[in-house]
Amino acid sequence: MDILEAIKKRKSVRAYADKPVEDEKLRLCLEAVKLSPSACNLQPYKIHILTGKNKDEFCGQVFSGTYSACSFAAKAPVIFAFVSSKKTFTGWAGNQIQGTDFPLIDIGIAGEHLALQAAALGLGTCWLGWFSKKKADKFLKTGFGEKTEILMSLGYPAGETPARPRKKDDELFFFTEKI
Numbered sequence: 001m002d003i004l005e006a007i008k009k010r011k012s013v014r015a016y017a018d019k020p021v022e023d024e025k026l027r028l029c030l031e032a033v034k035l036s037p038s039a040c041n042l043q044p045y046k047i048h049i050l051t052g053k054n055k056d057e058f059c060g061q062v063f064s065g066t067y068s069a070c071s072f073a074a075k076a077p078v079i080f081a082f083v084s085s086k087k088t089f090t091g092w093a094g095n096q097i098q099g100t101d102f103p104l105i106d107i108g109i110a111g112e113h114l115a116l117q118a119a120a121l122g123l124g125t126c127w128l129g130w131f132s133k134k135k136a137d138k139f140l141k142t143g144f145g146e147k148t149e150i151l152m153s154l155g156y157p158a159g160e161t162p163a164r165p166r167k168k169d170d171e172l173f174f175f176t177e178k179i
């Protein structure tokens with residue numbers, strides 16, 4: 001599949017079919033994550049792959065109360081939890097000197113690699129930023145310098161997902177010769 005085709009196919013899927021994701025397809029998604037670039041090639045993250053009872057328990061906790069708007073994700077057969085790790089000196093220094101959260105950027109790239117590979121395989125994903133971080137950290141037993149930054153659901157879409165609108169080109173792109 002052409003890359004732009006996969007990009008166009010990817011949409012945030014919030015309704016999942018009652019169908020498991022094949023191991024082989026999951027492996028391809030993980031391979032796409034592994035090949036993603038990261039600052040200084042540090043790959044400063046751990047990605048937890050939650051399935052089955054573990055996933056149900058996790059979703060029950062992190063999408064409870066205030067966060068119930070994202071409880072649709074519990075129907076997905078797989079939930080990924082992206083945990084940042086700022087334990088290395090390079091990661092720490094990059095943050096301090098440059099004022100940029102490189103691990104967060106790296107997680108964004110890794111997750112989008114996953115989402116695009118999933119789309120190419122006919123699977124749906126949704127980034128999930130609205131969840132109890134405190135409960136996620138506790139559940140995943142995150143260590144020193146680690147934080148659950150974001151989640152992503154994965155599964156077969158139940159039905160069609162409409163495309164969301166985007167800003168106009170002149171609101172997004174600024175060619176320097178016009179400045």
Ligand SMILES: Cc1cc2nc3c(=O)[nH]c(=O)nc-3n(C[C@H](O)[C@H](O)[C@H](O)COP(=O)(O)O)c2cc1C
Pocket residue numbers: 010011012013014070126127128129130131150163164
């Ligand atoms: C960092 C990030 C966090 C997001 N968090 C949520 C979320 O908590 N719940 C949700 O339903 N969608 C979430 N989304 C999905 C966005 O709402 C979605 O990407 C946007 O509306 C564009 O739609 P599309 O992905 O279908 O193109 C998130 C997306 C990103 C990139």
